[in-house]
Amino acid sequence: MLILGQQGAVLRVQTPTGQIGCVTARAVEAAVAAPLRRLSLPVATDLLVGPERAAPAWGALAARTPVVVLGQAAQYSLLRGPQGETGWAILWLRD
DSSP: OEEEEEETTEEEEEOTTSOEEEEEGGGOOOTTTSOSEEEEOSSOEEEESSSSTTOOEEEEEOTTOEEEEEEEETTEEEEEOTTSOEEEEOOOOOO
């Protein structure tokens, strides 16, 4: 979620798909504090500016780069690399 504003204990937020709504501030936990998981990328991976097929890539991470998964939107994962680079990607994980 992207926080758009706050009034008292209520946050106005936008989801990765563009939906806007409100949630209580105490219901939100920073992704930095609790990533969904940590992994090493099995292949080179483009980082996209948004969780959609038409989103442009702004960078890439090499295979075997350690990343943390900060969030999910449909089949896309929000990744943060070791240098703080952050972007959306479809993860192709081996079984």
